[in-house]
Each structure stands twice: as C-alpha cells, then as structure tokens.
Amino acid sequence: MGYTPHVLVIGGGVLGTGIARDLVIRGLDVTLVERGALTAGTTGQSYGILSSVAQFEPLGVDTKLVMRERTTLQEIADHCIENTGGLLVRHSDDSAEQFEQLQSRLDAAEVEYEHLDGEHAQDIEPALSSSVAEALRVPDVVVDPLRLTVANARSAHSYGARIRTHTEVTEIAVEDGTVGSVTVEHDPSPAGPRNRRHSDSGRQSSDSVRSDGGTPGRSSSGGPGRGSGQSNKSVPGAGKPQFRQPEQPSVEEIDADYIINATGPWAREVAALAGFEVDVTLVAETVLTAYGNPLETVVRRWMPDKEHLTASTTAVSRGETVLLGSTRREISTPEEASAFPDEVERIRNVVTPLVPAVEETRILRADCGVRSYPDVETEDGCLLVDHGEVDACWGMTTVIGGSLTTHRHVAERVADDVCAKFGIRRECQTDEIPTHDSEVPHQDSDRQSQSGDEYPVVCECQSVSRGAVRGALADEPSTDADLDEVRIRTSAGMGHCQGGRCAHRLAAELYPDYDAATTNDALDAFVEGRWEGQRPALGGEHLRQAMQTYVVSAVTMNRTTPDVSLVPSKTDEVREAVDDEERTTSKNTVGLAGFDDGQQQRGRDSPPWGERPI
Amino acid sequence: MGGAANMTRLVVVGAGIEGCIAALRAKEIAPEASVQVISTAPERYEYETGTIDVLGYTAEKEGPVGLPLFEIRKLPEDHPCRLTGRHTVRQALGFFGDLLDEDETLPYVGSDSRNALVATPDGGVRPTSRYPAGMRGGLLSSRRDMRIVGFEQMTYLDAELVGDRLDAITPYDVTSTTVEFPLDPTASPPLREFAVALDENRETPDGTPVREALAETVRPVLDIEPRVGFPAMLGLTEHEEVRADLESLLQAEVFELSVGEPSLPGIRLRNRLFELLEDGGIERIDGSVVDFETDSGTIQTIAVEKTSREGGGTSREDGRTSPEEVTSDGSRTRIEGEAFILAAGGLAAGGLTARRGEITESVFDCHVSHPENPLEWSHPDPLGEHQFARFGVETTADFQPCGPDGEVLYDNLYAAGTVLGGYDFAREHSRGGVCLVTGYETGKDAVQSGE
Known part of the structure; x- marks a missing residue:
C-alpha cells in the first residue's frame, strides 16, 4: 500500500477521542483537534450512566446494542467504571x-x-x-466520562494519534467539490480558546492574547495578575531556572485526506465552515x-x-x-x-x-x-452525514448524535465508513483492546506517611497528591499549563470547596516550569471555569463556601486588587522617571517610605536583626 | 463611665474577634456585670489571618492605603468606621493593644497610624495594621533582604514561587529554598502536626530535638539574609519560644508567612482571646442559639443547644491531628439577658443563612435585604464585586439592627462585626478594623443601655 490516509477528527469529547482511537488502531494517520481541553463540551456535563435500558437513550436505539456496548466498555475501560446497578x-x-x-x-x-x-x-x-x-x-453502571475520554485519548496517542487541544478550527477550504485544507488556531495559553458554550467569551480571550502578543507578565484573562517572575535584578549565584514559555498562539493549515466532524452540539457551526448545512x-x-x-x-x-x-x-x-x-x-x-x-x-x-x-x-x-x-430516527441514535453524498463535496463526514453508552459503536461505524472510502479492509479492534489506563502515572514526588496516605496533598477534598498533579501535567496528550487537564485526570478541584482551597496550590505546581505570569493565568482560567457552574447554585447552602472562598481570595490572597511594585520612595521614582525619558512610573508603584517598616511601633523597641549592634 | 446605672446581664452571641472584644469592653466598663459569650463556631478562626486590617483599600485609590485612620474619611458615610469616626477606631485599636501588645505568649505589634505590607501565600502584597510579632520580620515594607523557606512535605506555600514573585516586585533581594522538614508526618496535611512537634520540641528519628534539626536543615542554605520566613506553622502554643529558639540558632530574624487555611496565627489569636475572656471573668458557652423569646420589643432569653468539642488539633497524645468532633446531646439551656450583642459573623461564618433563594440572619432573624434573583447575588467574574459579600443586617448609627423602615427591631439588641451588611469588608481589607470598633462600641453601649 504505502499510502496512509490522514484523517482529521474535530472534537475532543468521548466520541471524537473514540473515533480517533478506532482509526489509529486500524493504522490510519490521525490528528484530533479540540478547541478547549478534552471533555470541555457535552462529555464533561454528562451523568456518566452506561444505560442498560434503551428507553433512556434517544428514541429508536436498539436495546441489544445498548446492552452489548455497556458490556464491551466494562471490558475495555474497567478502571473508569463503577458497577453500581x-x-x-x-x-x-x-x-x-x-x-x-x-x-x-x-x-x-x-x-x-x-x-x-x-x-x-x-x-x-x-x-x-x-x-x-x-x-x-x-444492570446500569456508572462511568466517569472524564476518565473514559482521557483513556480513549491516551490509547489513541499510544498508537500514534496526535491529540491537539486548545486548537480551534477556523476555516475549512472547499475547492472543486473537495474539502481541502483546514485552518486551525492553536492557543496554548491557559485561558486559550476554551471550549465554552459561550463561544463569545472564548473568542474574546483568545483575541486578547493575540493583541498583546501573549506578553508574559500580564494576565491575559483580564483578571488581576501577579507580577512576572522575571526579575530584572541580578541574582547572587545566578542560575535562575529557564521558564518554559507556552508557545505563542499560532495559525496553521492541516492537510488531511478526510475530516470527521464530531463536535456534537457544535456540528452545525463546524459544518458551516465548509459551507455545509446539517440539522x-x-x-x-x-x-x-x-x-x-x-x-x-x-x-x-x-x-x-x-x-x-x-x-x-x-x-x-x-x-x-x-x-x-x-x-x-x-x-x-x-x-x-x-x-x-x-x-x-x-x-x-x-x-x-x-x-x-x-x-x-x-x-x-x-x-x-x-x-x-x-432529527431522524436511526437504530443507534446516530446519523453520519457524508457531505460527499449530501453536498456532492468529497472529504468530510459530520457525526450527529451518539451517546456515552454507544460512542464506541458509533466510532466503529465512522471508522468502517472512512476505511471503506480508502479501500482499507481492517477490522475494528476497539472492542477487544483495552483502553489505555487513564490513571496517569504519578510522578515520583509522592511519599507515604506512616499511616499509608500519599502526601503531600494538593487537593484535600479529593485527596489528590502532588505526584498525581505532576503526572497529569506531564501527560502527553494534555495541553501545557491548563489546570483543567489536571482536573479531568485527577478530579482535583471537584470536591465540596470547588477548588476554593486548592486552586492556587494546583497552579503553583506549574512553577518553576512556567513563569509566574503563566502560573497566574492558569489559576485565573481554572477558577473561572469552576465558578461558572457554581453561580446558578448560589441561592442555597453553597453560598457560604463561595463567600469563604471569596474572603480568602480577597483578604488572605489579595487577588482582587491590581499587582503592585514596591519601590523605596514613590517621589524618588517619579523624579528618576522624569530624568530618564525612556522610563515611566506605573500607577501601581508603591513607595515603601509611607508604610510601617516595623520600627515605629508601640510594642518591642529593639532594632530588628541585621541592624543590631554586634 | 457616666452616671447611668449599668445593666447587669449581657449576652454576646458569637466568639469571633468582634464578640470577644465586645465582651471584654463591656466587662471593662461594667466589671460587676455578668457577661456571657456564646461560642458557636470557634474553628472559624482557622480562616482568620491573625492580622488586624483596619483599612487597606478605598474606592478612590488603586494601591494600598498607607494611612488607614486618615483614609477612613473616604469611606461611605454609613460605613461602620465612618459612623464611629476615626478617633473611636484609634481607641479600639488602643484597647486591642492594651490587651495584646505586651502579651508574653502572643504579642501584637504594628503602628496605629501606618499600614504595613505583608506577603500573601502566593507572593502578592497585602496591607495590614496590627500583626503578631512573629510576622514583623516578614514586613515587605521593611527594606532588608529575606529568605523564604518552604517544606517539601506541604503544598501550602510554594517558596520558590513566592520568593521569585516578591523578588521581582521589591527593591531588595528575596531568595527561597525548599527543604525537608525533619520529621515524617503520620497524617496529611501535616501543618498542625509539625507545629505541635515544634511546640514539644519532639526528637527526630536520630535523637535531635526538632527545633535544632530544623535549624540545621536551614543553616546551610542561609546566606547573609537578616531574616528568614517559614510557613505559619512555628508552634501553636509555644510559638514565641519556638521562634526565639530558631532566631538564636539561625542568627537571623525568624518570621511566619500566612498560608491560607488552616491559619495557625488565627488559632493562636483565638486561644489567647479565649484566655483573656476567662481571665476577665467572662463565661464562654459552647453551643448554638436555637430559639429566643421576646417581650414588648426586647429580647428576654435565648435557648442554647450546648455542644462539646473534642480533638481538632488540640490532641497532643500522639501528634495526630484528628478532625474536631462536635457533639451535642440536644440539651438546651435558656440564658437570660438584659442586652444582647449579635456577633455571629456573616455568610461565611454562618451568621447568615442562605436557603432556597432567601438570605436570613441566623440567630434573631433580623432583616437582611437582598435582590430577589440569586443570579444577581454574584458577579460573573469569580473575583468581581459580589453582592453577596455585602449581605448582612441593617442597623441604626448605633449598630442596633433595624427593619427596612429604619425602626429598631429590639431595644436591647446590638450587632457587631461581619454580620453588618452594606459593605465589602474583604475587598476593603477592613474586617479587623470593623470588628474591633463595632465590638468596642457595642460592648460599651450594651452595658450602658440600662436605665
């Protein structure tokens, strides 16, 4: 053969990752792009029930299919599943x-x-x-849809698929009745093109990143930022760590031989990029x-x-x-x-x-x-729209429908279809090959306490250790510096305080791989993501936790005010800036001369260490 | 204090800073009065920073306020600190100072007129007015190099991140190191456990007392920094002694950095305030108010369901930190009072209750106004100006809870501290000032309210 078709899968939910996995196991060249982090769309909001009863699936779905898929998933993704009944x-x-x-x-x-x-x-x-x-x-069972998706993605990745998150499709070229290249924007910053339902805000943040060139040192998400970690002073002993800079946002074209649109509710918008209409x-x-x-x-x-x-x-x-x-x-x-x-x-x-x-x-x-x-009944609740047939434009299929329970079967159908188009005759193996273990290996910073607990713990509510967090950050198919990638792998920040106590500690794990500004952007983006779902629920008891989190953020962390820079005296600073025309003083400069330096107090009056006569 | 006969029975509901100050102030004015404090959630001190913030920010100014008392005039006219005036705020600070400035176990320091700047747990800056002596070495407003030491076994404070951030914004050098605390924890998180080990100067596996072992771990990384900061875990009960030992072992000023929650400086303040209550002959009752009786516009009695507390970090038998167990046998006692001070805290403390789209004041069901639609309670930005942060009871200028019409609800009820509504104390960094001054004022007014 010698020729391996390259398939681009759009959508990083359970279905998109399932399709990528199936295709790559069959030997195709696969790239998956997802606008946010994996599971950021429908998958992240699902109950996680693997139904045994078709009546809870979209109408028309065959009960035997549902039963069979439930059993299959238990076999291939046992670690994500709890047999609750x-x-x-x-x-x-x-x-x-x-x-x-x-x-x-x-x-x-x-x-x-x-x-x-x-x-x-x-x-x-x-x-x-x-x-x-x-x-x-x-015999219903419960599955963790986040872990199942991560498992699919890790499995696909292990077979060579490229999983690219924070990558949004912006254009799909159509020439001479064929779907051509796909333009994607990759924004690796933590607040990147998050796959929010409010695509407006997602676009905004990616635009604002671009407008300031992703300058480190300022928060790109508009929230209060913490100053850049790059010091302009010489440091004794030098040897400052080299920070990994998240790559700059980039635009590129992907030339795929075939495109699968598996974006669920966004299928219409994505199909429209190529000029197709789907219902x-x-x-x-x-x-x-x-x-x-x-x-x-x-x-x-x-x-x-x-x-x-x-x-x-x-x-x-x-x-x-x-x-x-x-x-x-x-x-x-x-x-x-x-x-x-x-x-x-x-x-x-x-x-x-x-x-x-x-x-x-x-x-x-x-x-x-x-x-x-x-909007039509099918026996698996899913419709494959082959734009070659429907729109007389070869090169793309939109997948509509499918559920958590049936996603593997739908992926198989899609892969059968794609393979047939390229004359490839390979059997589906996703029902036999176990998914990759979604339990991302911990990095070796964990210890065992005498009582056997793993520590140090970062998220107490969910007992997530530092090693687990670092393991998730290092996981290959995840986007750097996105704490949601940690959350979907470890459940950190999903307990009763919703990240109120641990978010800044999670973010601190990015440092010093990343600079202080990126660390802070990651924290802002994570807190925003957690906040969105909490707001409608604040009419009740959880308001107490929200207030507590706010008080700690505002008082203890002082994250509600702009960053400041401390100088010996603001007057001197202004004078120097005037002399030196290149320089300007920031309004956030604070002159220390106006503040208590510990010497003018009522209590002990001995001079501080370092100034005591020897 | 005037010629008025004082009332003789005062009940303070809530044992936070405002409740304790109110009780102590009342007792100062009327030593013969019976003063009781109902302590419902003493674990809430775990969230106290342990510093007294009088005023950090005003609407007019972006940066932190340097002269908090002076800037009080910039606050809205109905702000508690405006209502009492800055002279009373100064007196309240003086009252707090008289209690704790010369204290042997928990001395507080700080200038009354100028704010100090201290570090936040993630390397930011925040203003405060009065702080425990153990934080003095860490003032960012003092221009000396510093080193920050973190511990591998804990994630509360990332020393590198904090150190580098501070280094980038200060006109002196801030360096950092993360070391192993010389003991292995038996349970996680180990903050209290390490603090207790330092209190007891427990021996490490090789027989070295832990304070010495800690100093030995840190000494090699110390350069010439005159001050060294640790996460706030340098002892719970013997904090000053632990710090003094480390100072002489390290030949540098030793200070603590806030770590968020659990805040040991907050717990130390609680323990000291509770001792002061006891020394002052003020009875503290553990329990929560479940009911109250009124007669002709005054509160007569409250019914308190008593609780008993065990564990919660005070157990020092094996150094393990067990969660505190709060138990109640359901027994109720009725407590009579001639005057009552509501000092049960705001939303976070449970002084206000949110349920099914309604906000109520939890103890005396005082009027709390709030928008009808809960979506308006919060801001879309998690750090935005939330309405809920301003929820609380409305009062007269004398801090007597009133209805929407301004009518006093109960003639003998006062309210102090964060249960007061209309202000975002967190954003202003004014909680400490508000708690002190309203505790100070209502403590006086309540005992002088008798005929």
Whole structure:
C-alpha cells in the first residue's frame, strides 16, 4: 500500500477521542483537534450512566446494542467504571399502567431485570423513599466520562494519534467539490480558546492574547495578575531556572485526506465552515452536583414524555457527590445553554420525593450541558452525514448524535465508513483492546506517611497528591499549563470547596516550569471555569463556601486588587522617571517610605536583626 | 463611665474577634456585670489571618492605603468606621493593644497610624495594621533582604514561587529554598502536626530535638539574609519560644508567612482571646442559639443547644491531628439577658443563612435585604464585586439592627462585626478594623443601655 490516509477528527469529547482511537488502531494517520481541553463540551456535563435500558437513550436505539456496548466498555475501560446497578422506580403518584408498559417493553427487548416491590427496593437502596411503590433493578453502571475520554485519548496517542487541544478550527477550504485544507488556531495559553458554550467569551480571550502578543507578565484573562517572575535584578549565584514559555498562539493549515466532524452540539457551526448545512436537534440539560452522597445506585424515575427526548429524574452516585437531574429544554444554538437558579429548586423538588436525603445535600453546581440528536430516527441514535453524498463535496463526514453508552459503536461505524472510502479492509479492534489506563502515572514526588496516605496533598477534598498533579501535567496528550487537564485526570478541584482551597496550590505546581505570569493565568482560567457552574447554585447552602472562598481570595490572597511594585520612595521614582525619558512610573508603584517598616511601633523597641549592634 | 446605672446581664452571641472584644469592653466598663459569650463556631478562626486590617483599600485609590485612620474619611458615610469616626477606631485599636501588645505568649505589634505590607501565600502584597510579632520580620515594607523557606512535605506555600514573585516586585533581594522538614508526618496535611512537634520540641528519628534539626536543615542554605520566613506553622502554643529558639540558632530574624487555611496565627489569636475572656471573668458557652423569646420589643432569653468539642488539633497524645468532633446531646439551656450583642459573623461564618433563594440572619432573624434573583447575588467574574459579600443586617448609627423602615427591631439588641451588611469588608481589607470598633462600641453601649 504505502499510502496512509490522514484523517482529521474535530472534537475532543468521548466520541471524537473514540473515533480517533478506532482509526489509529486500524493504522490510519490521525490528528484530533479540540478547541478547549478534552471533555470541555457535552462529555464533561454528562451523568456518566452506561444505560442498560434503551428507553433512556434517544428514541429508536436498539436495546441489544445498548446492552452489548455497556458490556464491551466494562471490558475495555474497567478502571473508569463503577458497577453500581440501577433502579427504575415508580413513585406512588405515578401511573402504574405506564410502568407496566415499560416493563413489557423491557421484556420484549429481552433486558434482564428484577422486579421489586417498594420494600425490597429500599433494601437495595436504603436512601429510597418509602413512597417508591415498585422498582425494576437493571444492570446500569456508572462511568466517569472524564476518565473514559482521557483513556480513549491516551490509547489513541499510544498508537500514534496526535491529540491537539486548545486548537480551534477556523476555516475549512472547499475547492472543486473537495474539502481541502483546514485552518486551525492553536492557543496554548491557559485561558486559550476554551471550549465554552459561550463561544463569545472564548473568542474574546483568545483575541486578547493575540493583541498583546501573549506578553508574559500580564494576565491575559483580564483578571488581576501577579507580577512576572522575571526579575530584572541580578541574582547572587545566578542560575535562575529557564521558564518554559507556552508557545505563542499560532495559525496553521492541516492537510488531511478526510475530516470527521464530531463536535456534537457544535456540528452545525463546524459544518458551516465548509459551507455545509446539517440539522441537529439541541437540548439543554441542567444537572446538579450535590455534596453529601446518600446513594449507592443509579435511581431513575420513569417519566414517559411525548417528545422524542426522554425525560427522567435521575440521581447518580459519584464518589462524594451525587448528580441530580434534570431539566431539559430544546434550544437553537449551543450558546443559549445556561443554568438558572430556579432550575436548582425544580430539580431538587422532583428528586426529593424519591430520595429524601437529597434535601440535606449541598448543591455545589448547576451545569448546563447540550445534548445533540439527529432529527431522524436511526437504530443507534446516530446519523453520519457524508457531505460527499449530501453536498456532492468529497472529504468530510459530520457525526450527529451518539451517546456515552454507544460512542464506541458509533466510532466503529465512522471508522468502517472512512476505511471503506480508502479501500482499507481492517477490522475494528476497539472492542477487544483495552483502553489505555487513564490513571496517569504519578510522578515520583509522592511519599507515604506512616499511616499509608500519599502526601503531600494538593487537593484535600479529593485527596489528590502532588505526584498525581505532576503526572497529569506531564501527560502527553494534555495541553501545557491548563489546570483543567489536571482536573479531568485527577478530579482535583471537584470536591465540596470547588477548588476554593486548592486552586492556587494546583497552579503553583506549574512553577518553576512556567513563569509566574503563566502560573497566574492558569489559576485565573481554572477558577473561572469552576465558578461558572457554581453561580446558578448560589441561592442555597453553597453560598457560604463561595463567600469563604471569596474572603480568602480577597483578604488572605489579595487577588482582587491590581499587582503592585514596591519601590523605596514613590517621589524618588517619579523624579528618576522624569530624568530618564525612556522610563515611566506605573500607577501601581508603591513607595515603601509611607508604610510601617516595623520600627515605629508601640510594642518591642529593639532594632530588628541585621541592624543590631554586634 | 457616666452616671447611668449599668445593666447587669449581657449576652454576646458569637466568639469571633468582634464578640470577644465586645465582651471584654463591656466587662471593662461594667466589671460587676455578668457577661456571657456564646461560642458557636470557634474553628472559624482557622480562616482568620491573625492580622488586624483596619483599612487597606478605598474606592478612590488603586494601591494600598498607607494611612488607614486618615483614609477612613473616604469611606461611605454609613460605613461602620465612618459612623464611629476615626478617633473611636484609634481607641479600639488602643484597647486591642492594651490587651495584646505586651502579651508574653502572643504579642501584637504594628503602628496605629501606618499600614504595613505583608506577603500573601502566593507572593502578592497585602496591607495590614496590627500583626503578631512573629510576622514583623516578614514586613515587605521593611527594606532588608529575606529568605523564604518552604517544606517539601506541604503544598501550602510554594517558596520558590513566592520568593521569585516578591523578588521581582521589591527593591531588595528575596531568595527561597525548599527543604525537608525533619520529621515524617503520620497524617496529611501535616501543618498542625509539625507545629505541635515544634511546640514539644519532639526528637527526630536520630535523637535531635526538632527545633535544632530544623535549624540545621536551614543553616546551610542561609546566606547573609537578616531574616528568614517559614510557613505559619512555628508552634501553636509555644510559638514565641519556638521562634526565639530558631532566631538564636539561625542568627537571623525568624518570621511566619500566612498560608491560607488552616491559619495557625488565627488559632493562636483565638486561644489567647479565649484566655483573656476567662481571665476577665467572662463565661464562654459552647453551643448554638436555637430559639429566643421576646417581650414588648426586647429580647428576654435565648435557648442554647450546648455542644462539646473534642480533638481538632488540640490532641497532643500522639501528634495526630484528628478532625474536631462536635457533639451535642440536644440539651438546651435558656440564658437570660438584659442586652444582647449579635456577633455571629456573616455568610461565611454562618451568621447568615442562605436557603432556597432567601438570605436570613441566623440567630434573631433580623432583616437582611437582598435582590430577589440569586443570579444577581454574584458577579460573573469569580473575583468581581459580589453582592453577596455585602449581605448582612441593617442597623441604626448605633449598630442596633433595624427593619427596612429604619425602626429598631429590639431595644436591647446590638450587632457587631461581619454580620453588618452594606459593605465589602474583604475587598476593603477592613474586617479587623470593623470588628474591633463595632465590638468596642457595642460592648460599651450594651452595658450602658440600662436605665
């Protein structure tokens, strides 16, 4: 053969990484680009349930497929999966008839389940309310979607795929009925082109980085910056560390033989870059993260909906936290997705009748994710739009739909299709080859205390050690200096203080590999990312934590005021600046002469060390 | 203090700085009065910096304020420090100074008129007025070289980052080193454990007392710096002794740098204030107020659910730091008072409660105004000017909680400290000043409020 087609996969969610993995294992040359960090889009906002019941998947999805994929993922990504089991419950207020219909549908699809009366359901899940009349015990499992995506990416990378985050596609050239080169902007700064739903703010920050040339020393995210670590003084003994500068933002063209658009809710925008139109149904879904987890299983209330979008009330156990959902509404662009304080109460009010202990949990966040579906029914809930067929323009396929549960299968379909186009006949192996371990190896800075704990700890809430943080930073497919890359690999900053206590310590791990300004930008970007989901949830108990974090940031850290530079005397400084026409004084210069130097106090009056007569 | 007969029973709800100062001030004015302090969340001192910040920033000025008392005139007219006036703020600082300036275990220093500049845990600068002697060596406003020492076993303070940042912004040299603390922790995080080891001067595995071992670790990296800073963990109860030992072993001034939370300087201040309460004959009751009774516009009694506390870093048996256990047998006592001071703190301390889009004052259900839509409570920027930082009770100019109409809610209720609304104390760096002056004033007014 000698010729290896180069495929560009756009989108770093679970599906994009799954497609990249499948293609590269089949021997193709693969590049994956993602605007933010991995999982920054839909994947990062998903419940993480691997359904055993197709009724919770988009309509039309085949139950056997769902079951098979769930089993496969357990085999290839066991380390990301918790075998919790699930309960489909009927509250005593709900229609028994509809519940029977659900049961008969499961029978027809040959789903294994166990019917339980309310009491037995409570035996299995003690947190259930006694108002639960009956339940079906189904073999649902919970997966960490962040780790699963990292696992896919690491696996793809180990086979030679290039995983490029902070890389946004800005142009797709079309010439003579063929898709040509793709222009991407790579912004490696921590606040880079984050894959936020609010693409406006993402663009803004990347523009502002460009406008000041990514100058180190100033915060590119507009927040208060800490001064640059580069000293202009001579340092005794010299030997200052050489800082790694994040690369400058760059624009380049990628010439791929084929392009896969796997950007989920953004598929329409990306396809439009090439002048194609695709139809995607977008649903904004708000999910709460609550601290204080009363649950051991997945609990879902069956609420059949006339819409083809299933509505359900769900509570999913994830470590110390529990995910509660959800409210859903159809939207027309991903930018419309936003969580609101009233949704917090609405969700809590529908979950509490099933799991009363939810009343006592503290809602940490309300995140609004965007689900995307094809507007036609397909048997795997997914539609491949081959623009060669639809738009008579060869070279690109847009993938619409697919779910966490079915993503590997969808990736297989995409890869089959791509391989067929290039006359390559290789079987899919992603169902046999285990994903790469997403447990990024710790770097050797960890120790063991006498009690066996690993230390030093950086994030106390989630017990994340320094070695784990450094391991995540060193992980190959991650973008330098983006702390979200650490978060998705270690869960740091996802506990009950949402990074309030650890964010600056996480950022400090970047130093001295990176300079102080980059370290500070990384901190700002991380704190902003954590803040977005917390704001809608601040009508309740979590406001206390938010206030605490604010007080520490404002008082102890003084991060709310501009950076200053200390000079012996401001008057002298101004005079010197006037003499030396090149120089200007900054308004943030503070003359020390006006401040207490420790000598003019009421207390002890002995001179300080260094000035004592010997 | 005037000819008015003093009332005889004062209850202060809250044992933060403002509560303690109010109680001590009341007792000073009316030594015969019974003063009780309800201590609900003494662990909150872990978040206290241990410094008293009178005023660090005003709306007019970008940089830190040099003369805090002078700049009080720039504050809004209804600001607590404006209401009392700078002379009273100075008196309150003097009162605090009389309590702690000459203190043997926790001396406080600092100039009343000029702010000092100290380092933040990430290498920034913040202004403060009064600070423990253990921080004096670390003043950034003192122009001497310094070295910052961090420990490999902890992530609270990245010495290199802090040192390099400070070096870049100061007109003198700041150098840094990270060393191994000469003990292995048994549990993580080890901050308290190391502090307790230093208090006890515990022996390291090779038999060297830990203070000496620490000095030996640091001495080789010391150049000619006249001052050496460590994360704030140099002992809990024997802090001054630990510091003095290290100073003579290292032949340099030894100081502490704030590390955020847990803040040992805050815990030391609590321990000292609580001792002062005890010495002053003020009863401290651990518990939380669960109910109160009123009669014709005055508060008569409060019901307190008592709690008992164990552990929480005070256990020194094996040096392990167990989380503090707060238990309650549910027993309630009724406490009568002629006057009450609400000093339960703001949102972070639990003095205010947020629930289902409502903000309430947690103890006496005083009026708290807030926008209806919780999205307006916070700013889109995590460090922006949040409305929630200004939440608190509204009061008259005499710090008596009032309704939206300005009417006093209870004739014998006063409010002090961060439970007061309308100001962003954190952004102003004025919490210490506000706590001192409102504690000082309400302590006086409450005991003089009798006929």
